[in-house]
Amino acid sequence: MKRLLFLAWMALALPLGAHRPAPSAGAFAVPVETTVYVTKTGGKYHKGTCGYLSKSKIAMALSEAKAAGYGPCSRCKPPQ
Numbered sequence: 001m002k003r004l005l006f007l008a009w010m011a012l013a014l015p016l017g018a019h020r021p022a023p024s025a026g027a028f029a030v031p032v033e034t035t036v037y038v039t040k041t042g043g044k045y046h047k048g049t050c051g052y053l054s055k056s057k058i059a060m061a062l063s064e065a066k067a068a069g070y071g072p073c074s075r076c077k078p079p080q
């Protein structure tokens with residue numbers, strides 16, 4: 001009996017669910033914030049692979065780095 005109720009619930013719930021936008025569809029529409037890396041002492045932000053990051057590597061969002069006054073590294077050319 002419980003199984004029948006479950007199937008009936010599924011039959012009702014599935015068509016309703018199809019009308020809702022999937023959460024992942026919305027996530028694709030929002031651009032993912034680019035992560036860049038800064039050092040403790042430098043005034044530039046870098047890509048994660050840059051050689052200047054050997055001493056310290058602090059991850060932050062690109063917009064955050066720019067807001068903090070960091071400029072793009074001329075060696076690894078991170079996104080601006």
Ligand SMILES: [Zn+2]
Binds near residue numbers: 047051076077
């Ligand atoms: Zn760099």
